[in-house]
Amino acid sequence: MERNREPGRSVAAALVAARASQTHAPRQPLASTRDHNARTPNNPTQQPTANSRHMTSAIELRHISHAFGGGAVSVLEDVTVTAEPGQFVSLVGPSGCGKSTLLRVLAGLLVPSAGDALVDGQDVRGRPGAVAYMPQKDLLFPWRRALANATVGAEIAGQSKHDARERARALFPRFGLAGFERAWPVQLSGGMRQRLALLRTFLVPRDVLLLDEPFGALDAINRREMHRWLQEVWAADQRTVLFVTHDVEEALVLSDAVYVMTARPGRIQARVDVPFPRPRVPSLVTDPAFVALKAQLLTELDRGMPPA
């Protein structure tokens, strides 16, 4: 990673600027239903409006069940997950429990066998385009250079290609990609590919982010650096995040709430609120309260495993 990085403020500011200039294409279903005041609870100067008391959740999965193979393989059973606007919510669960499947439902790419999926109060079942979605695989476009890969989402949303590229270029150093703007995806390491995919997701102009194990290919040092970065950016523009991970500690460091899922068929084993104040410092992980919460999450995970 770059040692001599820009101060976090300016990076966060760049992303805020990126979002301010977003064009709300007519196909984006949420533009009209936004309650912007409700989305900035951390801003003390803003008066709550009457609306904010009845605000819709940013993400609402209600009693989702899904089976693949014409009902043969049940993957999700009665899963209910909610994230309020501006919240950072994590999903942890054993491999194969249906976390990625759940995100695909919210991304509009998979219609569940049963249940409702709402983003900002709008039904998104089979209706993609409401969220910024980062799949588990990095899925870079082989025919686009790194910089052009970062801006695909912005381009599809109808933003100016030139502006999008300039914003992406400014963020490359922070993602450890400085000097690789013109590289082809095949020339990047696994970790670099993943960071590029994350950057691309951030440049998709949507208020809800779905991140499927975005740090899976990163080493511990890189991970911590990305955690810090993610918190900073998230604090700056307060987008709602649904974050999938295997790593309980990662979930606790980043989240306002953590959902623990059982082994397949995935059900919600527990929902744990994470009360630690922000910004969270690295030493938090040794705090007794943190350790206790981590132990609680691990216990819930164990309870969700099938008997040996």
Added chain:
Amino acid sequence: MTPAPGARARPSPLARAGHYAAEYLPPAALLVALVAGWELWVRAFDTKPYVLPAPSRVWDAFLETRGVLPGHIRTTMAESLLGLFFAALIGVGLAVVIALVPFVRRVLYPLLIVSQTIPMIVLAPLLIVWFGFGMTPKVIVVALVGFFPIVVSTVDGLTNADRELVGLVRSMGARRLAVLRYVMLPSALPGFFAGLKIAAAYAVLGAVIGEYMGGSSGLGLFITRAQTSFRVDRVFVAVVVVALASMALFAAVHIAARLATPWIYVSKSEEGTK
């Protein structure tokens, strides 16, 4: 700081010369041996020139016809290039429709295959009856021969586009045309060029067949004239010219493919140096 890609040192000119020599020397040597054997054969058995002219005699015929050949070559190449252009245009158009509309695929695919079973020697004279002795019928022959491999390989590329990548751009709000633009067409580029290469290899031959059936200029006409005057040596000149022209066209498409799909050659060269 990691060095950025592209800053890699290129191999020295000497090493590159050695690389080319290793690649091109064996086929060149084989060609020389074949021509020498042919020359020896003709001289040893005193074969009549109207049966099989010696390479030296073909060379003499080339020198004789040097003045008129460029005009014929220009005509044939113009027809080939125009035909290829239309083959690519029609081929890609059909491929997109076939890839996007399953009904069209079912209706059209059998018909396309039938179109390829019509012998050109039957069709070409008819085209001349319909379109006259100008360039049109020749361009049509080239396009008819060339569009089929382009359709087949482009459809393959379009339909084999990474489904997860399609899902990703759909999650970004892309509808059908945007999916085509952002994922399917770029995925199909390598296949399109594979088809275009095949089409290019046959294009000159297609134009020559068209000219053979009637025309006022071109290598096909040159061949007809040589045949009616039993100048087999001149026929051989034309054969060599057609072969060289086909190779040139093929090489041009290859270079175009390299320029249009650079990412494919990046991955190949990286593997090659490991």
